[in-house]
Amino acid sequence: MSELEGRVSSSIVDRLRAGPVLGAEGYVFELERRGYIKAGPFVPEVVLDYPDAVRELHREFLRAGADVMVALTYYAHREKLRDVGREGDLEAMNRQAVRLAREVAAEGDALVAGNVCNTWAYDPDDPATGPVVRAMYAEQLGWAVEEGVDFVISETNDYLGEALIAVEVIRDLGLPAMVTLAPTQPDQTRDGYGYAEACRILAAEGAQVVGLNCDRGPQTMLPLIAGIREAVDCAVAVQPVPYRTDAAAPTMETLRSADGERAFPIALDSFTCTRFEMAQFALQARELGVDYVGICCGAGPHHVRAMAEALGREVPASKYSPSMDLHPMFRADVAAKHAAFLHSWST
Ligand SMILES: [Zn+2]
Numbered sequence: 001m002s003e004l005e006g007r008v009s010s011s012i013v014d015r016l017r018a019g020p021v022l023g024a025e026g027y028v029f030e031l032e033r034r035g036y037i038k039a040g041p042f043v044p045e046v047v048l049d050y051p052d053a054v055r056e057l058h059r060e061f062l063r064a065g066a067d068v069m070v071a072l073t074y075y076a077h078r079e080k081l082r083d084v085g086r087e088g089d090l091e092a093m094n095r096q097a098v099r100l101a102r103e104v105a106a107e108g109d110a111l112v113a114g115n116v117c118n119t120w121a122y123d124p125d126d127p128a129t130g131p132v133v134r135a136m137y138a139e140q141l142g143w144a145v146e147e148g149v150d151f152v153i154s155e156t157n158d159y160l161g162e163a164l165i166a167v168e169v170i171r172d173l174g175l176p177a178m179v180t181l182a183p184t185q186p187d188q189t190r191d192g193y194g195y196a197e198a199c200r201i202l203a204a205e206g207a208q209v210v211g212l213n214c215d216r217g218p219q220t221m222l223p224l225i226a227g228i229r230e231a232v233d234c235a236v237a238v239q240p241v242p243y244r245t246d247a248a249a250p251t252m253e254t255l256r257s258a259d260g261e262r263a264f265p266i267a268l269d270s271f272t273c274t275r276f277e278m279a280q281f282a283l284q285a286r287e288l289g290v291d292y293v294g295i296c297c298g299a300g301p302h303h304v305r306a307m308a309e310a311l312g313r314e315v316p317a318s319k320y321s322p323s324m325d326l327h328p329m330f331r332a333d334v335a336a337k338h339a340a341f342l343h344s345w346s347t
Contacts, residue, residue, distance in 0.1 A: 012111055012151045012176050013208055015067065016235045016291045020311055022282075023239055023294025024066035024304045025155075025213070028074055029265070030057060039266050043084050044072045047097045054097070058104035060301040065308025065315035069101040070113045070153060071144060077136050079121050094140050098147035108316070114144035114152040114175070118182070122162040124191040133162055137169040151176040155239075156214045158182055158190045160198040164205055171206045178209035178292065180237055183216050183224055184251055196227035203232045211237035214296040215252060217245035217273065218281035222288065229289045238285050239294035242273040242303050252297070265297075272298060275306035282307035 015021050028044060031037045036046040036053045046053055058069050073094050081087045098114065105112045116137050123129045141152060152175050154166035163179050170177040179202050181195055188194050193201070199210040210232055212221055221240040229236050241252050249255045255263040255271050263271060273281075278295060285293045293311070295303055301317065308315045324330045329342050 012068075012113075012178070013235075015111070016209065020286055020290065021067045021292045022065050022304070022308055022311065022313075023068050023070070023237070023292055024061040024064065024299055024301075025070055025239060025294060026241070026297045026299035027054070027057060027070070027072045029297040030299065031072075032266070038084075041075075041080065041084050042265075043075050043080050043086065044093065044097065045084065045086060045089075047072055047076070047093050047100065048089060051096065051100055054100045055104055058101060059107065060317075061299075061304055062104055062108045062110055063316040064301040064304035065313055065317070066110060066304055068111045068113050068153075069105040071097040071101040071115050071149065073097045073115045073140060073144070074117050074155075077116070077119055077140055079119055079136070090139075091143055094143045095147050098144050098149060102148055111150040112148065113178070114141055114149035116140055116152065116154050116166055117156045118158050118162060122159055122165075124159055124161050130161075130165060133165050134169060137166055141169055141173055145173050145175070149175065151178060151208075154179045156180070156182040158184065160189045160193045160201060161191050163198070163202060167202060167205045167207050176208040177206065178211075178235075178237055179207040180211045180213035180239065182214050183212045183221060184253065186250070187224070194227075195224055196231040199228045199236075200231040203234045207234065209235040209237050209292055211239075211290070211292065213237065213239035213294070214241060216240055216250060217243045217252065217271075218277065218284070220245045220247070220250040222281070222284055225285070225288050225290060235291035236289065237292035237294065238290045239292075239296045240281065241296045242278055242298045242300075243268055243271040244273060244277075245271075268298060273303070275302045278303040279306040279310035282310045286311065 028042050036050050076093045101112045119133050122133045152170045157163035189198050202210045218240045243252045253264045305317045328338050
C-alpha cells in the first residue's frame, strides 16, 4: 500500500462540509522556475513536452496535503496558444492535462479540478466578445468532462461578466463550480462590482464556491475576505500568492525591488513568504470561516505542507518535516566543537 492510499473520496461539496479543503496551485510559476514553461506567454506547453515534470509537481503537492489536483490548463486556451503557434495542440494539451491530474490524484484519492481562467478576449463594452469566451470555455471544459473531472475551478477573473459566463458553462455541464476573482484593484472587479457583491451574484447564479485567488499576498488579501464571507452562504475560497504584499504594494504586480524595478513576474523571490507565514495564513483563513484554503503563484510544496500541518493534519510529506532537535548545532546537547561554530553564527 502506498503512503498516500487509504482516504475516502467524496464530492467537493461533501468535503467542504466536513472541514477546510486544502488547495495548491501556482503550477505555471513553479514549472517556469524549473525550466519547463516560458515566462511571458506562460502557456503550459510542459503538459505535452515534459509530462513527467507535471506529474512530479502534482505528486509533490499531493504529498504535502493538497486535497485537489488542478489540471494544468491555465492559459491552455485558443487565444494564448495562438501566441506561441501551438493552436493545433489545443485539444491534446487540454486532455493530457486532465489525464495527468487524474493519474496522480488517484495515488492519494484527491479530487480532480478542471481549470479555466480569464481569456483576455472578454470586453464588457463589446457584446460580441461574450460568445467568443463562452465557446472557449465550452471547448476546454467539454474535453475536461470527457477525461473526467470532479468539479471546475474558474480563476483569476478580472470581470464579473466573464466569470458569469464560466458559471453558465460549468452549470450546463452539471459540475460544481468554484469561481474566484483576481483582486488586482483595491475593492472591485474591472467591470465595477465590489468583490463581495460580485461573489454574491456568482453564488446566486449557481457557483458552489466563490472567493479570491492570485495577485495579493495573505496580508492584503485576508482583509477582503470578511466582506465576502458575510455576503454569501456558500463556501468561500482564498488562494493568495505567497509574497509579502502590503499597503504600499498590495499586489505582486506592484512590488518593486530596492532599485525600483518591477519584481513581477520573475524577480519576486526576495518577497517570498516563509512556510511559517503561510501556516499563519491558513489559521487566519480558517478563523475567518474560509472553506477552501489554498495558495497560488509562487507556491512550493513546503508552503503547502506547513499549511496542512497548521490545519492539524499529518500528511505523507510530514515524514520529513523539520526536526531541528536533531541538527548538530541546534540540539540541546551541542558538542563543544560545534558550540564554537554556533558562537560565530550568532555574532
Ligand atoms: Zn496565481
